[in-house]
Amino acid sequence: MYANLKQLLETVAMGELSPDQALESLKYLHYESVGDFAKIDHHRALRTGFPEVVFGLGKTPCQIAQIMQVMVSKNPVVMATKIVPEVYTQIQPSLRGLQYFPIAQICYLGESAPPKHGCITIITAGTADLPIAEEAAVTGELCGFQVKRLWDLGVAGIHRLLSHQEAIANAEVIIVVAGMEGALASVVAGLAACPIVAVPTSIGYGASFQGLAPLLTMLNSCATGVGVVNIDNGFGAAMLAAKILNRGQ
Numbered sequence: 451m452y453a454n455l456k457q458l459l460e461t462v463a464m465g466e467l468s469p470d471q472a473l474e475s476l477k478y479l480h481y482e483s484v485g486d487f488a489k490i491d492h493h494r495a496l497r498t499g500f501p502e503v504v505f506g507l508g509k510t511p512c513q514i515a516q517i518m519q520v521m522v523s524k525n526p527v528v529m530a531t532k533i534v535p536e537v538y539t540q541i542q543p544s545l546r547g548l549q550y551f552p553i554a555q556i557c558y559l560g561e562s563a564p565p566k567h568g569c570i571t572i573i574t575a576g577t578a579d580l581p582i583a584e585e586a587a588v589t590g591e592l593c594g595f596q597v598k599r600l601w602d603l604g605v606a607g608i609h610r611l612l613s614h615q616e617a618i619a620n621a622e623v624i625i626v627v628a629g630m631e632g633a634l635a636s637v638v639a640g641l642a643a644c645p646i647v648a649v650p651t652s653i654g655y656g657a658s659f660q661g662l663a664p665l666l667t668m669l670n671s672c673a674t675g676v677g678v679v680n681i682d683n684g685f686g687a688a689m690l691a692a693k694i695l696n697r698g699q
């Protein structure tokens with residue numbers, strides 16, 4: 451890797467490559483191995499606008515801690531998702547300054563990203579959807595965006611939603627988090643001019659099939675402008691909303 455970087459710099463120095471062309475090459479150059487189980491993509495922020503994030507499920511506490519230790523030296527904020535309290539308790543002693551959001555099940559090192567223009571509005575159908583909604587909210591905040599939380603506005607009491615029509619009409623991008631049958635995303639999309647990111651959750655009785663029913667409802671929405679992420683993927687919803695807002699920076 452260092453030989454490639456030296457060659458790239460020499461090419462720029464000789465005038466055979468412009469600085470802008472070199473920057474494009476750097477986007478795909480650098481990663482770092484951690485033990486024999488991970489390769490950290492340090493240039494992801496350069497390519498995509500946001501750094502790599504650690505997905506906690508399926509990793510041991512030791513692996514999570516080692517990955518975050520390597521990442522924090524090269525990123526202003528290092529974030530890990532799906533971190534249950536028991537795992538946080540195990541990794542916290544080896545990661546000085548580690549912060550934890552227990553509802554969102556997110557931990558992070560460092561500072562949040564520099565403030566960006568734009569606000570992500572997040573609406574939940576019910577209180578049981580809060581863990582996924584908070585995952586989206588904390589992710590958006592750590593990316594540097596403002597977040598407006600509108601909780602428990604499900605269609606079973608639609609007057610609650612309609613009392614926030616002004617906030618919906620003025621939103622730049624909306625994340626709708628709903629389980630059961632997932633109808634809320636379609637209703638919000640029928641009121642809003644901005645893009646809607648729909649998140650089905652695994653909340654609901656047996657016929658919701660752990661989130662499959664709201665997923666299909668959202669995919670079949672008759673309202674326009676609805677994009678759907680996977681079941682319980684609050685993180686993915688926030689990153690999609692962040693990239694939508696980033697295009698206007």
